[in-house]
Amino acid sequence: MNNKVMQWMEEKFMPIAGRIGSQRHLVAIRDGFIMIMPLIIVGSLAVLINNFPSDAFQNFMIYLFGDQWKNVGGNVWNGSFAILGLLAAASISYRLAKSYDVDGLPAALVTVASLIILTPVTKDWGISYEWTGAQGLFVAVIMSLVVTELFRMLMKSKFTITMPEGVPEGVVKSFKALLPAMIILILVGFLQALLTALGNTSLHQIVFESIQKPLQSLSNSLPTAIIIAFLNHLLWFFGLHGTNIIEPFMESMYLPLIEKNQSLFAAGMSAFDVPYIVTKPFFDSYVYIGGSGATLALLLAIFIAVKSAQYRSIAKLSAPAGLFNINEPVLFGLPIVLNPVMLIPFILVPIVLTITSYFALSLGIVPKTVAMIPWSTPPFISGYLVSGGSWMGVLLQIVNFAIATLLYLPFIKTADLAQMKQNKVA
Structure with missing residues (x-):
């Protein structure tokens, strides 16, 4: 990236983003939603269990507890x-x-x-x-x-x-x-x-x-989803916690949408037919695979194509946490933060995954999201749960993971060659 552009971003953009991220009222909104997140997840899982799309499961629960077995989940939803x-x-x-x-x-x-x-x-x-x-x-x-x-x-x-x-x-x-x-x-x-x-x-x-x-x-539109994905990762690139900064806006915009999807799903509507495509689980499960930037795919790209001992060591250390969508080790260890070589793929990958996921859901290939789950739920498990128990959600994650890996490969190869040359000079 041009040094003048980088300098302008650091001087003008970062201070503004930093002030927004530390603004008292936005921090209170973010922390307030974090406080009630356990209740949100419990209520979401209650709906998912009540409406699990398996006749065998439904019949088994009726056999064990009778026709009123869903009342428990309904009461959890009410609370x-x-x-x-x-x-x-x-x-x-x-x-x-x-x-x-x-x-x-x-x-x-x-x-x-x-x-x-x-x-x-x-x-x-x-x-x-x-x-x-x-x-x-x-x-x-x-x-x-x-x-x-x-x-x-x-x-x-x-x-x-x-x-x-x-x-x-x-x-x-x-x-x-x-x-x-x-x-x-x-x-x-x-x-x-x-x-x-x-x-x-x-x-x-x-x-x-x-x-x-x-x-x-x-909020439910593709352009808005792309803007959110872009801003989140631009902030992360400059070392600011993009997820935390935009979280107050995300919660206010997208919690009502997932709640509507869930309530209709609980009432018997198919996950394909619920109205909203873009929700918070949409980003968490289909775009942020392994954390912001879909960095789990980056780790796979490193294992496939990189020879540098430094990069491979960081990937080995980062992989276990990456499986649970914790990617600070790779963001700051590789690093991706303030690394011009990684700027393009780090921002491009989430935007591409946002587009592929949006069309997969809008065309009815994959069910829409109907469950809130912990953000640390490993990929592929999360895809199955948020789609209401559909393997198509898992398939979309696999496709997105493959796309992200292919997009990261040429850039990490370039970074690897530069690292190898630097090591030889040293």
């Missing part, structure tokens, strides 16, 4: 994906409050209470699951940030009750949060009353129709 918005609001609020050194628990509780005030109710005055899950996620994220900022400002103002010495710490904290909580809930209650009076609507409905629905359509 995870069905209240995803509430969970995310609580965890994001908690993390943001802690970043200000404010008590996180009351902030999270006030945020959840505020979100429930804004959530439409059913005819029998029950909270509507329609808006507590991923469909209400956008409002949940916004409210977690706004309410926590209000709570922080009120807690550090004079609008608090100070208790005398000797009062138990738990009581002191409760009374200190009393007035801030009261003010916030009154404001939110007034907002909901105003929306009801003016248009018999809710903030959820307004945001979903005007922002979230168009954003979901845009």
Whole structure:
């Protein structure tokens, strides 16, 4: 890469990306989603087990537990994906409050209470699951940030009750949060009353129709998927954790899409027929094979074509972790970071895999993704699980792995020749 371009990227692009990656609110969103990820995965696996596409398995479960055996998985879903918005609001609020050194628990509780005030109710005055899950996620994220900022400002103002010495710490904290909580809930209650009076609507409905629905359509497109793959790997090339930096945007855009796929799959729809192609499992399973850059394919290319002892040693050390999508050893050990020879394949490979995967799913060759699984699930196992138990998901991973290996080969050969010459000179 031209030295002037590299210098410009380092001087202009890296500082901006670094500031974005460390921005307090984005970090809180990222860490908040990480906190609830175990519940997301458990709920996803419950749906996958309930709808595992095998008559033998289904009949066996009915034989063991009766026709109602799926109720357990359905209950797990209700306690995870069905209240995803509430969970995310609580965890994001908690993390943001802690970043200000404010008590996180009351902030999270006030945020959840505020979100429930804004959530439409059913005819029998029950909270509507329609808006507590991923469909209400956008409002949940916004409210977690706004309410926590209000709570922080009120807690550090004079609008608090100070208790005398000797009062138990738990009581002191409760009374200190009393007035801030009261003010916030009154404001939110007034907002909901105003929306009801003016248009018999809710903030959820307004945001979903005007922002979230168009954003979901845009997120599900191939150009958006290519841009995400490009930005992730460009950031990684400069030594910035691209996955962490764009994670808040990924979660906000793609969790509602995988949740919709899962709910339709749970209702009996085929994984081929669910609506959304691009989801977070789409990237994790079909694009990031072995981690960002599909570096597991790079390791295979090294074993096939490289003679340099240094590269082969790094590949041997990196391979076990690579099987579980942990690729920092190869990113910084080979290195790929700030290595001009590896820039083109490191960015090109994920873009190509994004395109091949998108068309494989959109043409109905491979089922769409219907399960969230741990990002560390080894390749080929992950392809089977996210596709709802289809071997076509595994086949797509094998094809993508072969493509990635072929794309890496000429570049790693070039790097190997340069390394061998350098060793001879030394």
